[in-house]
Amino acid sequence: MHKLLIVLTILLCLSSIALAEAKDGNTLDFPLNMADLRAELSDAHRPESRNNRYPRRVDYQIRTWNKITDALNNRSASLLLEQQPQRVIPHTVGLTEELWAIVPHERIVGLHESSRVAAYSFLADQFPAEIPTFLTEDAEMVIGLQPDLVITSFYSSAAFKHQLNLAEIPHVETGFFGGIEDIRDQIRLFGDMLGVEASARQLLQTMSHNSEAICNVVTQRLDGQVPTLLYYDRMGFVAGKHTLFDALCQRLGVKNAASEHGIGFFKQVGYETVLKWNPDIIVVPADSGLKQRLTGQPILAMSNAVQQHRIYAIPEYYLTASSQFVIASLNYLGGILNDE
Secondary structure, three states: OOOHHHHHHHHHHHHHHHHHHHHOOOOOOOOOOOOOOOOHHHOOOOOOOOOOOOOOEEEEEEEEEEOOOOOOEEEEEEEOOOOOOOOEEEOOHHHHHHHHHHHHHHEEOOOOHHHHOOOOOOOOOOOOOOOOOOOOOOOOHHHHHHOOOEEEOOOOOOHHHHHHHHHHOOEEEEOOOOOOHHHHHHHEEEEEHHHHHHHHHHHHHHHHHHHHHHHHHHHHHHHHOOOOOEEEEEEEEOOOOOHHHHHHHHHHHEEEEHHOOOOOEEEEEHHHHHHOOOOOEEEEEEOOOOOHHHHHOOOHHOOOOHHOEEEEEEOOOHOOOOOOOHHHHHHHHHHHOOOO
């Protein structure tokens, strides 16, 4: 009965999301049913082998990003686990979403505050209230929860990781991610580290077959056309090469205006540059006010996106997805491409 109530609650939450998006005017024809896709990406748990062998050593690569030179480098890392981690804490929203889909929920003993915020997290409504919530730099609370493994990101602060080291709390850092394959590598790594290989494989299969299905629909709809997109964020930042937005554009077979003009990572550009690039479609974060601002800019009045009414305000979590839900972002952009 308890499991039935949980399932009904999840379905109700997904229905509420769909209704909210419809009320906001988003009547996009997504390649795949968005509620079904999000539900499938939310839960990939499968029975695990009873012969999980520990101690085990896991070797992996960490990609680093030098923000001054924009250089990407790889370094090797290794983690020795004496036993299967039973008290795990992910430090970011994306890491939490990945682990929640493949790790038994009772093994996740702490959540970052943003994981509970619907504007940033696909799973905000699914986390039980009794799981403690910590702030970004609240290392003392994380240590107090006595985890046997903390998973941090490349943008987790050095001070936070230093405090974990002082307390002798085992932690592993995931590297820079700028593509869908980077997300897949994280999921494989977690499967190996946490002894949930079957669940990780299931989630990877879910990502693969849905990605292929989305792209097949988009290819048919575009019928040889190759529109140019631009992601324009607050303070004029655009997403170029080595970003997940660029990876999504590549996967869909369309052009990213920023990377087409040599932009790497995130850079600021002005309205004059946007007009010069003249993308067919501009996507901006919802609740940023950018759609109205760009539409009302005299300098952009003759641009393709303004003339064709193709500036889209997208819920922020679709633009910032850094987990398996990047496939939901792919589905959202696929719906935009078909919108006339």
